[in-house]
Amino acid sequence: xxxxxxxxxxxxxxxxxxxxxxxxxxxxxxxxxxxxxxxxxxxxxxxxxxxxxxxxxxxxxxxxxxxxxxxxxxxxxxxxxxxxxxxxxxxxxxxxxxxxxxxxxxxxxxxxxxxxxxxxxxxxxxxxxxxxxxxxxxxxxxxxxxxxxxxxxxxxxxxxxxxxxxxxxxxxxxxxxxxxxxxxxxxxxxxxxxxxxxxxxxxxxxxxxxxxxxxxxxxxxxxxxxxxxxxxxxxxxxxxxxxxxxxxxxxxxxxxxxxxxxxxxxxxxxxxxxxxxxxxxxxxxxxxxxxxxxxxxxxxxxxxxxxxxxxxxxxxxxxxxxxxxxxxxxxxxxxxxxxxxxxxxxxxxxxxxxxxxxxxxxxxxx
Amino acid sequence: xxxxxxxxxxxxxxxxxxxxxxxxxxxxxxxxxxxxxxxxxxxxxxxxxxxxxxxxxxxxxxxxxxxxxxxxxxxxxxxxxxxxxxxxxxxxxxxxxxxxxxxxxxxxxxxxxxxxxxxxxxxxxxxxxxxxxxxxxxxxxxxxxxxxxxxxxxxxxxxxxxxxxxxxxxxxxxxxxxxxxxxxxxxxxxxxxxxxxxxxxxxxxxxxxxxxxxxxxxxxxxxxxxxxxxxxxxxxxxxxxxxxxxxxxxxxxxxxxxxxxxxxxxxxxxxxxxxxxxxxxxxxxxxxxxxxxxxxxxxxxxxxxxxxxxxxxxxxxxxxxxxxxxxxxxxxxxxxxxxxxxxxxxxxxxxxxxxxxxxxxxxxxx
Numbered sequence: 001x002x003x004x005x006x007x008x009x010x011x012x013x014x015x016x017x018x019x020x021x022x023x024x025x026x027x028x029x030x031x032x033x034x035x036x037x038x039x040x041x042x043x044x045x046x047x048x049x050x051x052x053x054x055x056x057x058x059x060x061x062x063x064x065x066x067x068x069x070x071x072x073x074x075x076x077x078x079x080x081x082x083x084x085x086x087x088x089x090x091x092x093x094x095x096x097x098x099x100x101x102x103x104x105x106x107x108x109x110x111x112x113x114x115x116x117x118x119x120x121x122x123x124x125x126x127x128x129x130x131x132x133x134x135x136x137x138x139x140x141x142x143x144x145x146x147x148x149x150x151x152x153x154x155x156x157x158x159x160x161x162x163x164x165x166x167x168x169x170x171x172x173x174x175x176x177x178x179x180x181x182x183x184x185x186x187x188x189x190x191x192x193x194x195x196x197x198x199x200x201x202x203x204x205x206x207x208x209x210x211x212x213x214x215x216x217x218x219x220x221x222x223x224x225x226x227x228x229x230x231x232x233x234x235x236x237x238x239x240x241x242x243x244x245x246x247x248x249x250x251x252x253x254x255x256x257x258x259x260x261x262x263x264x265x266x267x268x269x270x271x272x273x274x275x276x277x278x279x280x281x282x283x284x285x286x287x288x289x290x291x292x293x294x295x296x297x298x299x300x301x302x303x304x305x306x307x308x309x310x311x312x313x314x315x316x317x318x319x320x321x322x323x324x325x326x327x328x329x330x331x332x333x334x335x336x337x338x339x340x341x342x343x344x345x346x347x348x349x350x351x352x353x354x355x356x357x358x359x360x361x362x363x364x365x366x
Numbered sequence: 367x368x369x370x371x372x373x374x375x376x377x378x379x380x381x382x383x384x385x386x387x388x389x390x391x392x393x394x395x396x397x398x399x400x401x402x403x404x405x406x407x408x409x410x411x412x413x414x415x416x417x418x419x420x421x422x423x424x425x426x427x428x429x430x431x432x433x434x435x436x437x438x439x440x441x442x443x444x445x446x447x448x449x450x451x452x453x454x455x456x457x458x459x460x461x462x463x464x465x466x467x468x469x470x471x472x473x474x475x476x477x478x479x480x481x482x483x484x485x486x487x488x489x490x491x492x493x494x495x496x497x498x499x500x501x502x503x504x505x506x507x508x509x510x511x512x513x514x515x516x517x518x519x520x521x522x523x524x525x526x527x528x529x530x531x532x533x534x535x536x537x538x539x540x541x542x543x544x545x546x547x548x549x550x551x552x553x554x555x556x557x558x559x560x561x562x563x564x565x566x567x568x569x570x571x572x573x574x575x576x577x578x579x580x581x582x583x584x585x586x587x588x589x590x591x592x593x594x595x596x597x598x599x600x601x602x603x604x605x606x607x608x609x610x611x612x613x614x615x616x617x618x619x620x621x622x623x624x625x626x627x628x629x630x631x632x633x634x635x636x637x638x639x640x641x642x643x644x645x646x647x648x649x650x651x652x653x654x655x656x657x658x659x660x661x662x663x664x665x666x667x668x669x670x671x672x673x674x675x676x677x678x679x680x681x682x683x684x685x686x687x688x689x690x691x692x693x694x695x696x697x698x699x700x701x702x703x704x705x706x707x708x709x710x711x712x713x714x715x716x717x718x719x720x721x722x723x724x725x726x727x728x729x730x731x732x
Contacts, residue, residue, distance in 0.1 A: 015731050015732065091626050091634075092625075093690060094380065094623050096379035097379060121690070148634065149628055149634045149676065150628055151628070152629070257460050259456070259459045259487070259515070260483050262483060262517070262518065273703055274703065274729075277643065277644060307514065308703060309435045309436060309456065310456075312513075324457075324459060325460060325486060337674060342731070362729075363640075363708055365641055366380060366382070
């Protein structure tokens with residue numbers, strides 16, 4: 001891989017994914033200060049960057065621990081970022097994953113917690129604990145509006161908790177979690193579930209919510225003790241569209257070159273879905289859902305379509321239009337998936353590349 | 367990375383991307399025989415797999431050369447697959463890319479051709495030729511309905527060709543190309559362009575079309591001398607939906623595990639956009655565009671949504687429904703982007719893993 005060290009961004013080959021380090025450091029600091037001020041634990045989700053050095057920065061800023069979304073991500077962060085408290089908010093299911101979780105549990109000084117929304121998943125975690133000879137933390141996943149995984153009734157939460165108490169001697173039932181936090185539904189669900197659990201002698205220690213767009217509104221919500229967020233470290237067009245950040249908070253900037261001007265109203269850039277991912281814009285107007293990023297130099301340009309290595313820009317609303325060879329700076333729709341397309345990204349200060357970050361946990365799928 | 371050698375697929379940790387080798391070998395053989403039968407040159411696009419060993423198989427089957435979509439892909443294939451004739455159907459623009467192209471041109475025995483739809487791009491190729499002291503092939507890109515890059519008038523094609531003749535002494539103007547082939551528009555455009563060029567003393571040697579879904583219909587089209595296709599080696603749900611293959615031709619099969627059954631009509635699998643990509647289904651009914659793969663064991667199941675590591679299955683149309691822990695075999699929407707999410711994929715024969723293929727050109731973005 002070429003080293004871009006000390007080059008000006010404008011001198012780099014494109015496409016290239018850069019991170020403005022001043023912005024990123026501000027995001028890390030602001031986030032931790034905010035949750036410290038609310039008296040909530042903050043647990044950054046490192047799937048957004050998958051970079052051990054950035055995990056270290058988040059931990060050094062005061063994070064309570066981290067989230068990973070995969071066992072293999074957790075291994076990388078335990079090995080290379082000094083992470084000692086890892087929560088995987090995901091069902092760990094299947095014999096090989098149980099073995100891998102057991103391997104993590106065997107590491108001295110590493111606290112592991114996993115998610116579960118079924119007895120199968122809790123028994124799997126328990127089996128890992130048995131193999132390792134050590135207890136494993138479990139948080140019960142609650143669906144409080146996300147309609148993805150998770151139990152959608154507090155009765156089911158009680159049932160699972162009682163079964164865990166009965167059958168899972170290696171499981172430490174830590175508490176409840178959900179994603180994302182819904183401002184009324186989540187505290188309502190958690191409080192109702194907590195009451196049922198407490199009536200049965202089970203006292204959850206942690207109520208964990210999450211999400212970057214919603215985070216500025218979770219202050220003062222009852223029955224939340226922890227917040228998890230990943231995107232905030234870089235921010236992106238989804239976060240912008242949700243009103244949860246400004247362009248000046250967007251640290252991730254993808255640099256592309258205009259390689260074709262096939263018509264007055266069209267440009268082609270050298271970044272497509274293999275640079276950005278194909279993730280849509282979830283927080284804009286419905287008709288703009290399948291547009292793919294904000295071009296800072298030409299904010300009226302619409303990144304209207306991707307092929308794998310072509311980005312098609314609709315310039316029809318632009319008064320000024322770019323030329324072939326011009327560099328464009330683009331805020332991607334979804335920084336978490338953009339990072340994962342790449343083997344490395346580049347830290348920038350004052351327009352100069354100063355760091356190369358290896359995406360050490362890129363492509364970790366199990 | 368764990369080795370899965372000699373494991374049954376059913377014993378593997380998931381998610382895992384497998385390639386049925388019998389199916390793949392049949393696809394390679396059928397494709398080459400088909401184009402040999404038509405008397406057309408066939409040039410496989412290796413961006414679909416990015417695997418040197420598979421490039422070798424395609425070349426050994428009789429391919430005329432290969433396509434890459436990036437200079438760095440070309441470097442990998444020249445280094446590791448013995449490729450000696452590489453066409454990059456893309457504008458190579460910018461000083462660093464010019465240097466990189468020159469580096470490729472300096473390799474003895476390697477024939478390089480690039481695309482151009484502007485004088486800027488042709489001059490860039492020419493500059494690479496000057497730096498290398500060697501001529502470079504250029505194919506003029508024509509937009510014959512693709513509405514991406516390419517010149518959309520034959521007048522513009524003539525103009526560019528004349529400028530190349532005047533200013534680009536290191537450029538060997540090989541011919542014209544487009545993507546994808548449109549059955550009436552492409553031959554009409556090529557023949558009109560050819561006539562204008564020939565009237566001006568320029569004789570194109572190659573007329574190159576492309577695309578997997580359209581390929582079975584290009585036989586007998588006038589003014590086509592070569593076809594380029596990538597997807598055919600694996601096929602996918604896009605190719606299925608276009609009627610250009612059957613399920614038995616789909617070599618790429620992503621194996622996932624059901625990790626949650628949050629409701630009667632929903633399952634969560636351990637593969638999301640970071641396993642499959644978020645690419646939509648382009649060849650099905652409009653309302654199914656944003657569904658994400660075909661589940662072979664439960665064909666009525668709809669892969670309705672992806673998060674990064676969760677796939678949400680809508681089971682409402684299924685008479686039988688999967689349990690937690692069950693393995694599912696999924697044909698992805700778009701094999702080219704699925705491959706690129708991974709560092710390796712696994713060759714399977716008779717349900718057993720027999721090969722691990724490193725995706726050597728994965729993540730090559732410039």
